[in-house]
Amino acid sequence: MSAKPKVAFFDFACCEGCQLQIANLEEDVVQLAGLVDVVEFREVLTGSAPEYDIAFIEGSITRKADEERLKNIRSRSKLIVAYGQCAVTGGINRLKNRWQTMDEVKKQVYGDHFNMPHLDTYRTKGIDEIVKVDLYIPGCPINRDEFLQVVKELLLGKTPKMPNYPVCVECKLKENVCLFDTGITCLGPLARAGCGAICPSNGAPCDACRGTVADPNKNAMHEILMKYNYTVAQIKNKIDIFGVDPEVKK
């Protein structure tokens, strides 16, 4: 490759924890900085550029103004990567979509002052509800090793692939005791792997923060629930934490 690829990072409504995972690559970032030209990354550097080879987008879209900013970035980028669950589906921010109206949401936070125009947001969207996305790196937060892998493959001209098997597969490989056997409901059977089953491996249930596999085996999930005397309602109460609805796309 002659010139180094121009790379930019942008964030919308989110906690910015995913860009922190990039900082957390530590010495690897120092190495990576030699392979690409980071032209825009507001949180760590002052500067901007007219065009990008790869734009990494973090965060969800909740306002018209942000939608315009995103479209503008798209028009100047060869490749758009949605990284982190907020960019992929809207993530945790989608929890506000459970309310009937956005006025009710505003009243919860701002009480009597809810009616100020600055407070207006619409229902949370993932970025592919606004622009075409070329690649996804799911998770809340992203797995930084996966991020590094994706960047390496992109630099080598390959097309990275997301794992499309459930977290249970990775959990079994780690030889963890199944959490259902310890009395805990877990979304591992439906959730998309790629995290190394990090939550069950730390004694906590999977919350499907990477969404579900493309075609989740709902029958198997039903069987597990019946076997352990749980109801579908109990699972439904958990599965929407990260903006996942198994009945719809993604």
Place this chain on the structure above:
Amino acid sequence: MSKTNDLNIHVHHITRVEGHGNIAVNTKNGKIEQIQWQVPEAPRFFEAMVVGRDYSQLATITSRICGICSIGHTFASLKATEAAMGIKISETTRHLRELLLHGETLQSHVLHVCYLVVPDLLNINSVFPLIETHKDVVLLVTKLHRLANELCDTIGGRTTHPIRTRVGRFSMLPEKKELEALKKRLTEAVDDLKKLADVVKSLAPAIPDFTRETEYLSLTYDKEYAFYDGDCTTTDIDKTIPVKEYQRVVNEFVVPQSTAKYGKFNRGSFMVGALARYNNNYRQLSPLAASVAEMLGLDGVNYNPFMNNIAQVAESVFAVERALYHIDWLLDNDLRLEELEIKPRAGRGVGAVEVPRGVLFHDYEYDDQGKCVKANCVIPTNLNHNNIQLDFEKMVPETMKQGKSEKEIQFHLEMLVRAYDPCISCSTHYLDVEFKK
């Protein structure tokens, strides 16, 4: 026609801060027309998101308020839920939580001072050029940052958005050999931090000489320099105020021109964060942390907001020393995974911790099924908002009088905002502010 000395500063989305903020300053014929610190971050409405959710999910959800202080949010959340349901934690859980919190403080302070502030002191645009020019210093910083993160990984199960931290307990405990490895590295880190302090000392002359006395708000605790526990105190009061009465202290209010929720107590504004903690509790710092502070020009109550960054360096030393203390306790005691039978009950609870950017409050109300009915989170960056504004109002005329150029004044204002280490994504209450043309 505007005169040449008129200021027209308009910084859209200031860089090297967490989240989005704008600066707007206009003067005409030497008269100030507008000085504003504005925050256009998209509000995310966490207090609405958690309504109806089960108590066991609250920390998982509210941890996502902030990537940098997700551990602090987790603890404020768990403490609020535990207070509401009358759950007591064991000594082991408490030591693990404090250890984890010190890991986060170290991680955040090192990141902020070295990656975000140091470029200002060297007048460069980011830390990246330093990879070429000061590689040894950059590697020292990444080593410390990595250690802090790996501490969080080992104790919390993940660097950001911890996994093992559950209501009333930890879902998994570190192994003794992991603790021993951490102990070895943290012991070495004390020397690394001394080296880093020397680097900061060499840059310290670039710290602006600006003071404005304000009210300094933090937790305070009789047993130690407060992070995990304590009551509310300020430099303006004699008697501490219990955390559950936090509303008496933060007094959140809405201002018509910006609609961001501000806070104030005994004066026009107050400051929270490392400098506020230092000003209230500096006598409780360890001798080493206190000597590092002193070496960098911080020797008692200080009214220069830029010294917040120096207090962060001193607190980094303290965090490492305290982390070692907690590791020793954990190594000396028999650690057992705890099982906990939680019977949800209706009630309200408030939890507070000192996170890197200042005191944080979570306040939850639950029904008898353990479903959240109402929530309020008071974020330190919000509490500083008003103080930044008042600093601006003092700094602009002062720097104008000193004959500084528009570019220099803008740089000073940006640098001031960064000194506060604002974490704007955290803020559930920040709103758009219209530009005045």
